[in-house]
Amino acid sequence: MLSESRGGRxxxxxxxxxxxxxLNFFLPRMMPGNPLALLAGVDPGLMSPxxxxxxxxxAGLDRSLPEQYxxxxxxLLQGDFGYSYRQKxxxxxxxxxxxxxxxxxxxxxxxxxxxxxxxxxxxxxxxRASMRDVGLLWSMITINSLPSFWLGMLLIAIVSxxxxxxxxxxAETPAAGYEGLERIGDIGKHAILPxxxxxxxxxxxxxxxxxxxxxxxxxxxxxxxxRAKGAGxxxxxxxxxxxxSLAPVVTILALRLGFAFGGTVIIETVYSYPGIGRLMFEAVxxxxxxxxxxxxxxxxxxxxxxxxxxxxLYPFLDPRTKGQ
Amino acid sequence: MKKFYLLIALMVGLxxxxxxxxxxxxxxxxxxxxxxxxxxxxxxxxxEGEVVTEEIEVTRIVEVEAPVPEExxxxxxxxxxxxxxxxxxxxxxxxxxxxxxNMLLLQYDTLLQLDTDGVPQPWxxxxxxxxxxxxxxxxxxxxxxxxxxxxxxxxxxxxFTIEYYLEFEHGRWTxxxxxxxxxxxxxxxxxxxxxxxxxxxxxxxxxxTPMLPQHxxxxxxxxxNHVFEENIGTGPYKLVETVLxxxxxxxxxxxxxxxxxxxxxxxxxxxxxxxxxxAALRTNAVDMIxxxxxxxQINILSGVEGIDVAQGPEFTTDMINxxxxxxxxxxxxxxxxxxLAINRQDLVDTVYLGAASPGSPGWIHPASPMFNDAIETTxxxxxxxxxxxxxxxxxxxxxxxxxxxxxxxSFEFLAVGTNALRLRLAELASEMLGEIGIExxxxxxxxxxxxxxxWPGFDVSQxxxxxxSMWGWSSPVQANPLRMWQLLHSSPDFGFLNLxxxxxxxxxxxxxxxxxxxxxxxxxxxxxxxxxxxxxxLPFILLLYxxxxxxxxxxxxxxxxxxxxxxxxxxxSFLPEEARP
Numbered sequence: 001m002l003s004e005s006r007g008g009r010x011x012x013x014x015x016x017x018x019x020x021x022x023l024n025f026f027l028p029r030m031m032p033g034n035p036l037a038l039l040a041g042v043d044p045g046l047m048s049p050x051x052x053x054x055x056x057x058x059a060g061l062d063r064s065l066p067e068q069y070x071x072x073x074x075x076l077l078q079g080d081f082g083y084s085y086r087q088k089x090x091x092x093x094x095x096x097x098x099x100x101x102x103x104x105x106x107x108x109x110x111x112x113x114x115x116x117x118x119x120x121x122x123x124x125x126x127x128r129a130s131m132r133d134v135g136l137l138w139s140m141i142t143i144n145s146l147p148s149f150w151l152g153m154l155l156i157a158i159v160s161x162x163x164x165x166x167x168x169x170x171a172e173t174p175a176a177g178y179e180g181l182e183r184i185g186d187i188g189k190h191a192i193l194p195x196x197x198x199x200x201x202x203x204x205x206x207x208x209x210x211x212x213x214x215x216x217x218x219x220x221x222x223x224x225x226x227r228a229k230g231a232g233x234x235x236x237x238x239x240x241x242x243x244x245s246l247a248p249v250v251t252i253l254a255l256r257l258g259f260a261f262g263g264t265v266i267i268e269t270v271y272s273y274p275g276i277g278r279l280m281f282e283a284v285x286x287x288x289x290x291x292x293x294x295x296x297x298x299x300x301x302x303x304x305x306x307x308x309x310x311x312x313l314y315p316f317l318d319p320r321t322k323g324q
Numbered sequence: 325m326k327k328f329y330l331l332i333a334l335m336v337g338l339x340x341x342x343x344x345x346x347x348x349x350x351x352x353x354x355x356x357x358x359x360x361x362x363x364x365x366x367x368x369x370x371x372e373g374e375v376v377t378e379e380i381e382v383t384r385i386v387e388v389e390a391p392v393p394e395e396x397x398x399x400x401x402x403x404x405x406x407x408x409x410x411x412x413x414x415x416x417x418x419x420x421x422x423x424x425x426n427m428l429l430l431q432y433d434t435l436l437q438l439d440t441d442g443v444p445q446p447w448x449x450x451x452x453x454x455x456x457x458x459x460x461x462x463x464x465x466x467x468x469x470x471x472x473x474x475x476x477x478x479x480x481x482x483x484f485t486i487e488y489y490l491e492f493e494h495g496r497w498t499x500x501x502x503x504x505x506x507x508x509x510x511x512x513x514x515x516x517x518x519x520x521x522x523x524x525x526x527x528x529x530x531x532x533t534p535m536l537p538q539h540x541x542x543x544x545x546x547x548x549n550h551v552f553e554e555n556i557g558t559g560p561y562k563l564v565e566t567v568l569x570x571x572x573x574x575x576x577x578x579x580x581x582x583x584x585x586x587x588x589x590x591x592x593x594x595x596x597x598x599x600x601x602x603a604a605l606r607t608n609a610v611d612m613i614x615x616x617x618x619x620x621q622i623n624i625l626s627g628v629e630g631i632d633v634a635q636g637p638e639f640t641t642d643m644i645n646x647x648x649x650x651x652x653x654x655x656x657x658x659x660x661x662x663x664l665a666i667n668r669q670d671l672v673d674t675v676y677l678g679a680a681s682p683g684s685p686g687w688i689h690p691a692s693p694m695f696n697d698a699i700e701t702t703x704x705x706x707x708x709x710x711x712x713x714x715x716x717x718x719x720x721x722x723x724x725x726x727x728x729x730x731x732x733x734s735f736e737f738l739a740v741g742t743n744a745l746r747l748r749l750a751e752l753a754s755e756m757l758g759e760i761g762i763e764x765x766x767x768x769x770x771x772x773x774x775x776x777x778x779w780p781g782f783d784v785s786q787x788x789x790x791x792x793s794m795w796g797w798s799s800p801v802q803a804n805p806l807r808m809w810q811l812l813h814s815s816p817d818f819g820f821l822n823l824x825x826x827x828x829x830x831x832x833x834x835x836x837x838x839x840x841x842x843x844x845x846x847x848x849x850x851x852x853x854x855x856x857x858x859x860x861x862l863p864f865i866l867l868l869y870x871x872x873x874x875x876x877x878x879x880x881x882x883x884x885x886x887x888x889x890x891x892x893x894x895x896x897s898f899l900p901e902e903a904r905p
Contacts, residue, residue, distance in 0.1 A: 031772070031773075032773040032776050032777070034775070034781060037775065037782070040782075041494075042425070043495030043496050046499045047494075047782070049785070052782065083549070087568060089568065098569075153599060157603070160603060161607055167609060168603045168604060168607060169593075169601075170571075171570065174403070174570065175565065175571060175589070270596075270599070270600065271596075272596040272600040274570050278596055286772065
């Protein structure tokens, strides 16, 4: 019974993957626009028609769509993601050079947001309907409705331009020649504003989910039982209520981590941060098919894996879901 | 799970560490050093009941304040903001006409070099001798030029370069080299070009085209994808570090033939958007923005103490293109009425806050020596209405929109959503057209979609998929007025930039004549008539020429030279005054 449902789930994941990979191929090609500008580099209009045709042929774009689709699968199964039309670099290199930055931003902000969000959510639920709960709730809802680029620009205007405390762009100081600890410090300094922005924008989701599930848990019988047993308030809060409220929060965090592989276009743009989001955004803008395909494939796989992880973690957090 | 916690701890730790970086504190530094001093002292003592005064030498150690020894001169660095990647920045991989081409030519040189008036002057070639029929051009090369790796630059390199461009196609270089039928060398420093036909404006083409080192490029048969260990040119700077999508670093070429450039190091920082580069300029994390400042920024930046904005006319264009082969644009009266209805001065004042010049309907910029000053720019909506009424193009159903051959004059007007200035131009122009009963519905699209609609496959023989659209050409198209035939000729072979399907017999004749006419007076005459035809037939409506505006910290570097029509970011700005032609 158990293995059968596992097999079914594996098939489900595989099916989603195949559909996603096919969409990754067809959607970019259905968009109006032409990768020729990227292939030619500069002044495609000054080239001869033969020169342009040759470029398209080199990229395999002169073949019929089914032919391209078949060779796309062939390349993919061999792990060959090809070269970017724009940067003329192997795509694996392009993605690997940006992924650490993106994961650093996303990881750091998720961890902080999780700690702050869960703590604030639990506190709010615990002090339900008090002035503090209402105050927190309102401020979280307000933060939740802030546009990310606006918050980013505001922080730049105040922290960098007005006071000159922190750098406003990039992952590190260009051509500074820092090494070792000094370089790590430099990278950390550059990450503060983007991480802060991302964190602030992630906290409300964690907070709202925690608060909501906490409230429903706090109303349930076992909490009353725990209290009746004479368990201390903090034990009730942490060991009983919070622990049983975490499952949905973990789902949210896992999904966010999955999507984090796609980077955050807006944050990376506002801070000119060299992450995956900008890479993908520019690829889409210029119709850089190979980069779009590889990038979206990575995001798909990451989201599926994180889903899987959440599925796997659930039974530990909520034993009732075991075997389901 | 433990590992996970470790990871969390590590990340938080990193952040804290980063946050704790000590602020740099400015302190005045003096050193305290010990020194051994020998001095003479007078001592008085009693020797055998007698008082004797004598001088003796004592040595003691004293503490003194000493000046800090001067550091060796810091290399001077200049940091500039760019907006897009330029890949490995060699002649086959750089990505943008501006500023990519300008960055390319910091590393490479051309046979001729534009001076600040935009006129080609001797550079790698110290002399250029054109035969009377224009079919043979003899260059005498400088004999003191070396490549970055120390090899001498010779006639063989020039021959190799032209032949290379003819063999391996690149949009600009190959088109620029095509008039050359064959190249001969005579000794190390004389090159002879045998031309396929006399080519007017060939000097301007040479001033764009970088020379390649034969000893590096020989045998490279896939220049688009070939990975070079380093870029070897003869230029004032040498590319030393590339971090793709983050920054480029160039180092000075100490032995540059024209004189040592004024800064030791150039850093090009790549930003994701203009707002980011602006913040960086204001905090002086960069010293200059290579991209043109928008009109609103000009005022804000000029107000910042220490920042200057270099402004001047430029040869880029904002214009309206339409498909002349389809209704209503196939009707000359409609085109003329539209031209009269557009208040160009209002566009300049409202959208560009005055930082632009109104467009001439005849295409050529009034600042160009080839401008025909008989061409007038007229705004007269009443005349436009009269013109339409006279031609029977009226609003018969009273909905405010005129009908042409029974159908209302209403069409889609494309503009790129990310170009805020052009979008606003489109909206204002649409309102102005509305005043005379023509409905232009502005549709905002993204760049690739727009390009593919107006210029499918970058090949005018593939036709057009739009009704009306905002458009603009980069400065090279306008800077060389002799290229006008490329915009006007009806055959795709000549008119490969004719994006509107314009066809006019007289314009074709004149265009063809322009491709071979080398007499300047005759060129001026042809261009004069072509401007008249353009202003009357209106293959497109030129709205305005935006001014160039470049913001920089004048205390960091003040050597910028505004080149007529082409801004301040070019090779000459980095050379000492006396080295500028």
